[in-house]
Amino acid sequence: MPGLLDTKGFHFYSLKFAIAVMAEMLGVLVFAFYSSSSPSEYAAWANGLSLAVAVYITANISGGHLNPAVTVATVCTGHISLLKAGAYIAAQIVGAILAHLIQCGLVPDANIGNPVGARGIFFPKPGVTKGMAFGFEVIITFVLVSCVYAVAIGKPHFGNVGPLAIGLALWASDFAAGPYTGGAANPARVLGPAIVFNSKWQYAWVYVLAQLAGGLLSAAFSFPLYGLGADWARLWD
Amino acid sequence: MPGLLDTKGFHFYSLKFAIAVMAEMLGVLVFAFYSSSSPSEYAAWANGLSLAVAVYITANISGGHLNPAVTVATVCTGHISLLKAGAYIAAQIVGAILAHLIQCGLVPDANIGNPVGARGIFFPKPGVTKGMAFGFEVIITFVLVSCVYAVAIGKPHFGNVGPLAIGLALWASDFAAGPYTGGAANPARVLGPAIVFNSKWQYAWVYVLAQLAGGLLSAAFSFPLYGLGADWARLWD
Amino acid sequence: MPGLLDTKGFHFYSLKFAIAVMAEMLGVLVFAFYSSSSPSEYAAWANGLSLAVAVYITANISGGHLNPAVTVATVCTGHISLLKAGAYIAAQIVGAILAHLIQCGLVPDANIGNPVGARGIFFPKPGVTKGMAFGFEVIITFVLVSCVYAVAIGKPHFGNVGPLAIGLALWASDFAAGPYTGGAANPARVLGPAIVFNSKWQYAWVYVLAQLAGGLLSAAFSFPLYGLGADWARLWD
Amino acid sequence: MPGLLDTKGFHFYSLKFAIAVMAEMLGVLVFAFYSSSSPSEYAAWANGLSLAVAVYITANISGGHLNPAVTVATVCTGHISLLKAGAYIAAQIVGAILAHLIQCGLVPDANIGNPVGARGIFFPKPGVTKGMAFGFEVIITFVLVSCVYAVAIGKPHFGNVGPLAIGLALWASDFAAGPYTGGAANPARVLGPAIVFNSKWQYAWVYVLAQLAGGLLSAAFSFPLYGLGADWARLWD
Known part of the structure; x- marks a missing residue:
């Protein structure tokens, strides 16, 4: 089985874990x-397909988390230890x-610290309140993380x-x-451009909280369905 | 084998069945x-991809029916008992x-009971009669349910x-x-918005009847090809 | 293995063969x-996806030929007998x-015998000669049939x-x-609308000849690569 | 396992290798x-899907390299011998x-030696410097070749x-x-139209160097992850 979500093949103090973090x-x-970088009218395509490709490339190396919401959820269901999870999220x-x-x-036209010409910044579209944005991000992160659990x-x-199914989940969500x-x-996708282009911080926390909530909701559903992993409540391994 | 259409792993009075219904x-x-919720010009993409994702998530839990036409067809071919089917359709x-x-x-702009700004309501496009709509829905439901039988x-x-193949079947159909x-x-997709937005009831029954006919037609083809399932004519199991 | 191109499971005089023809x-x-029926701007999508779905549905029943060019090629490489092939092509x-x-x-707006409002008729676009159309159809049929051989x-x-790969081959070709x-x-897709709408017969023969040539070219490549099938030069089986 | 990147089934002096080169x-x-040949607005689709199809067709015959950047990388990681690689790249x-x-x-409207009406020529879009183009091509070739290594x-x-994953990698990259x-x-895709239409040579070397650099970078990552192949530093085999 390709190693989706699998972090058992390496210890915290090992070259393999360093490679996984990288x-x-x-x-x-x-x-x-x-x-x-893709044109905005094809953002759904580019997001979904590039996530599928990035997960194919990293699945057997790091388990292909690529999303702090996935890593936080899998900490809660015992599929990764706390310290490993911290290193993953930082990476x-x-x-x-x-x-x-x-x-x-x-x-x-993209410049550090300059919102003009910036790419990849997330914010609610006109007419969408913070509450609505929160709701949407909870739902789509729940679906994405639930798909990760289901297929892995x-x-x-x-x-x-x-x-591929994980990529389709993001594609459909978009x-x-x-x-x-x-x-x-994905909190990393929100924080990255907010930091580099120093923009839309008033919305970033709404997105990140919603995404963590969506991931935790999915973890709560995962527990009765799939049980807990071997790393539950482990600091490291 | 991932459990498409499989409802044998749980009895009617069991926690597993309650989880399956959920x-x-x-x-x-x-x-x-x-x-x-997706833009209408990408409805075919959104329908097909989100069905594939929803089936990936639920296949091993409930068999991934997600469609009363599928459930009615599989009752007739004995792949689910009558009471389970009723609970599935209600859910x-x-x-x-x-x-x-x-x-x-x-x-x-979406509001309960208000057709203005409503999303997801189905009705025949200009120039398309009820009879034509009936024919189209019979055909695409037949293709969708036949694909479910073939792959599962x-x-x-x-x-x-x-x-994925089931998602592609809806994508192509759209x-x-x-x-x-x-x-x-899918009768649930027709009835849901008709009830919430109280709209286009004059067409909803045409769609639902056509979809049930398409599903039953597919069940009639399935019988000589794949035989009957273990739940044939069972009230429960 | 799902039965792509496989016609060995049934004899010519059998109910199974009648079902396969159907x-x-x-x-x-x-x-x-x-x-x-799909909008012309999404013809590539609709063609590729619906072919993939139709092959998924029929692969285990008839081998999923669905194309006279495939059937003619597989007669030449011995993967179907002559009489079966004739029945398939007619069907x-x-x-x-x-x-x-x-x-x-x-x-x-579609009417029998009337090219106005007709759907699905093939003809060279402005500036494209019959020779150019012939060349394009040879190439794409060669690629489609070669993909069928490679995956099956x-x-x-x-x-x-x-x-899915066969569907992608047509999608990319389009x-x-x-x-x-x-x-x-696909000769059937050319002849069907030409007959029903009685239109563009002056181009139909160019397409059909090119498609048969593409299929035969693929069969010629298949022989050294994959050998001959058990039905080679058999009238029936 | 289908034979992605696999060139061990045939010796340099063999009919099988000649077939693989072809x-x-x-x-x-x-x-x-x-x-x-596809419309430029759907270039990403056409590139990705046709690469997937071409790899499906050739995977079991030649290993499905289809890209000098892949072949150069796999020479460095020992998955193909030097002489075979030279023949592959020439082909x-x-x-x-x-x-x-x-x-x-x-x-x-395409004519030999004439850039007007030419298809498939690569050059940086307005505002994109040679350095930027170099950077983009390094990254996307690195991703494409890394995906090939990961899945094969x-x-x-x-x-x-x-x-399919390899095709998605190019689709997402585009x-x-x-x-x-x-x-x-892909250096072959740059050099082919540059030679036939005698156009944009001032950019072609930037692209080819960047693509080779991307492939070599991927080979450098592959060595610690997947080890060296049996053909490492072999002139032939």
């Missing part, structure tokens, strides 16, 4: 760079920051098609939420 | 919410109603790719029928 | 109806004719993903050839 | 012809040249879905890089 960083870098956010720094070098941990799992919130479903 | 409700909720319709109630909270019950079945009927192929 | 007819009916053409007859009932008969074959020939790659 | 040539021919470039020569015969050589590999460089990620 894979999470590079995976989010690619995913965030691709998603935010995911650093990856997103690097993606937008590279963008400032490669995209003509469900018995039987969905094997080789898993990363058709639904794109016209209202932009369809992030 | 999965059907949440699965249709997600599918209906995603499909109807599917409740899920669709909840999807549109949530939509009234999250989408700026055919020998050999199509394993991990099954939910390119064909979208310009004429909107491409529903 | 599956070919219904499969082409669905494929041709879907492809030609495929009848399926396409029925698709467009049904269309005349369900689509407001190649060792190892591509299992559950085969029908991006390339769509602006020049419409991208048919 | 498969690389025809595979790139189809891929380059399809990608460059890939010849395939791309043939694709555009055929295009000059089949597409009304990673343990466990991704089996039947591998060619949403990101398309508006800036056109999204080539």
